Amino acid sequence: MHSASFIPILLLQLTFLAVLHGAKWTYNGPEGEHHWSKHYPYCGGAFQSPIDIKSELLRFDPTLRPIEIQNYNLSPNEQLTLGNNGHSVQISLPSKMHISSLPHRYTAAQLHFHWGSSGRPSGSEHTVNSKQYAAEMHVVHFNSDKYPNMSMAVDKSDGLAVLGVLIEVGEFNPAFEKFLRFINGIKYRDQRVQVPGFNIRALLPARLDEYYRYDGSLTTPPCYPSVLWTIFRNHVTISRKQFLDMATGLYSSHAQESSPVPLNGNFRKPQLVDSRVVLVSFKEADLSWINTGLLVTILVGSALGLVLIVPLLCCLFKQKRAGAEQDKSKGVGYNGSEKDEYGSRV
Ligand SMILES: [Zn+2]
Numbered sequence: 001m002h003s004a005s006f007i008p009i010l011l012l013q014l015t016f017l018a019v020l021h022g023a024k025w026t027y028n029g030p031e032g033e034h035h036w037s038k039h040y041p042y043c044g045g046a047f048q049s050p051i052d053i054k055s056e057l058l059r060f061d062p063t064l065r066p067i068e069i070q071n072y073n074l075s076p077n078e079q080l081t082l083g084n085n086g087h088s089v090q091i092s093l094p095s096k097m098h099i100s101s102l103p104h105r106y107t108a109a110q111l112h113f114h115w116g117s118s119g120r121p122s123g124s125e126h127t128v129n130s131k132q133y134a135a136e137m138h139v140v141h142f143n144s145d146k147y148p149n150m151s152m153a154v155d156k157s158d159g160l161a162v163l164g165v166l167i168e169v170g171e172f173n174p175a176f177e178k179f180l181r182f183i184n185g186i187k188y189r190d191q192r193v194q195v196p197g198f199n200i201r202a203l204l205p206a207r208l209d210e211y212y213r214y215d216g217s218l219t220t221p222p223c224y225p226s227v228l229w230t231i232f233r234n235h236v237t238i239s240r241k242q243f244l245d246m247a248t249g250l251y252s253s254h255a256q257e258s259s260p261v262p263l264n265g266n267f268r269k270p271q272l273v274d275s276r277v278v279l280v281s282f283k284e285a286d287l288s289w290i291n292t293g294l295l296v297t298i299l300v301g302s303a304l305g306l307v308l309i310v311p312l313l314c315c316l317f318k319q320k321r322a323g324a325e326q327d328k329s330k331g332v333g334y335n336g337s338e339k340d341e342y343g344s345r346v
Pocket of ligand 1: 112114219
């Protein structure tokens with residue numbers, strides 16, 4: 001019993017030392033994700049995120065209510081801080097924003113993004129049946145019923161709730177433009193600008209009732225297993241230009257550093273699922289492959305039908321015409337030989 005309670009304390013102490021001494025971490029190279037657990041032991045532990053959301057992990061849960069969010073529509077008078085922390089672009093959120101449909105109130109703290117690069121526009125953290133999206137947004141909330149602030153909640157098992165939105169390159173997204181138009185002001189690490197408030201709800205997909213739910217972790221060091229994850233089933237789109245604003249316009253290095261390091265490919269790879277299941281709020285399975293199969297069947301069936309039915313109809317039509325002509329010839333007194341000659345043309 002003593003050793004069981006000692007291990008989490010030791011992990012927290014090691015993590016505290018790493019944070020205190022500013023152990024740096026990156027997504028590639030000698031400080032890349034495979035080395036995170038040296039300084040941040042939880043990164044090598046259980047219940048890690050992201051994961052690949054595979055069909056065989058899914059279990060329908062009829063008790064999962066639609067996500068309800070409050071005060072997401074911010075006035076332009078409220079100033080938000082848009083910042084580059086060297087790992088991501090982050091927007092600070094006011095504490096009146098919260099999720100009201102979970103067993104506790106979860107108060108919003110910040111939202112941020114993970115994305116690919118211009119050459120490889122695949123940078124979502126969660127994948128669905130191995131499909132990686134171009135980018136992913138995380139809206140981070142903490143359990144304000146139980147903890148006074150983010151830093152007290154961040155390492156608690158019921159501390160955080162994150163809403164994840166998968167992002168594909170496609171149609172232009174006016175909601176993303178509300179902060180992307182200020183992105184030139186935060187090119188370098190630790191730069192910040194104030195941006196007018198806007199409707200944060202518009203960054204989420206239209207349907208908030210269809211989502212995946214599982215227990216996981218922060219996807220960056222210290223990787224605490226403290227996150228109740230909600231990944232919306234439906235993705236949103238941003239234009240290619242909007243994607244490139246993030247993927248090519250930012251640096252993970254400070255402005256004064258002589259060789260700037262581009263900030264892109266800032267996603268962690270899928271982690272082991274272990275014994276976890278992913279609950280789903282919606283009943284239909286992913287039928288996209290069946291729909292494709294069905295479409296192919298209908299098309300092939302229609303083509304075959306045309307090939308068979310058209311000659312058959314022609315045949316019947318000609319036979320009918322021949323019959324009519326025969327009747328006509330009978331009527332006008334044509335002889336049998338003429339009938340045979342006409343019949344042979346059928
Ligand atoms: Zn994140």
